[in-house]
Amino acid sequence: MTNTKQWAASHGLCVDDVVLPVYDYVKAYHRTVEDVAIRTIILHCVAAVGYGVDPQPIIAWLKDLSVWEKVSPNEQNFLCANVPTDKERSDSRWRQEAQWALLWAIGKVEALGLPTQTCDTARLVDEIMPGLGDSIDHFVSAASLRPPAELLGEDDRTYNLHCHARKAFRDGSMPDDLVYDVLFQRHYAFEWLSGEEDWDNVTTDT
Template structure:
């Protein structure tokens, strides 16, 4: 079976880690860098909850930083739940991949590439994200969007990969090194990034 790199290339998809910007594309996205950075913090909190971190201190931190209301209804429900289910917790863990995609969009992480590995959790926790109890202002205020052409190149690649992956999945022909949840979370994050839907309402149509 083809690996993801060869499979993607066979569909005409650029497989380089760093894609060239779409020429002459300057349409701004509807989200501000600060809004995106705040969403990253919320997703970080959700992933932590999924991995078993006690949510009450996280909730108190988000409240103290005045961003608790930025968590979606489903996210608030998860963090307030006294007995979340295993499926719900597993889904929460994967949200760090959506977080990673948005961090890339605001220049907080450098690498992206094909969806054949999970994000660097150690880097995420130790070096990139503010921890519970930290002041989030430096993180939020320093967020800077990549150029529209660079964003569009990666957004288009992710969308196209997801289209072909869904077709391949129906034929039981997904590359064995493609991590589908990583691809899905990236697509979900980018649909939120470029649209105006609330987080819980995002659709990943292909």
């Protein structure tokens, strides 16, 4: 069985940590840098509850920040649920991989690389994200959306990887070290970033 790097290279895809920008592409993505920064905060909260953090202080914080109305209906239902199911908790934990991709988009993460490992949760909590109850003003104001050419380079790679991964799954030829949930969440994040759909309605067609 080939590894993800060999497999991706065989399909002509970039295997470097940093994808080259798409030459001369300047069309702006749909979301603003504030949209993306706020979405990473929401995803951080959703993942935290998936890991067992008490949702009530999180909900109160999001409301104090005037961010609660930007939490999607599905996310609000999860955060307010008395007893979320195991699947809901698992799904919410994986959202930190979408969060990581969006943090890359606003310059908080240096590179994504191939989807062969989960994100650095310790760095996410200890270094990148605001703490519960903290102001988010500096986090948002210090964010900077990468140029469209850079975003499209990584977006295209993620989309093409997902296309080939779905075919590999059907064929039984998926690389052993490819973490499919990481790839899926990245694709979801990029589809939201480039599209106009509400978070709950994003599709990851390939």
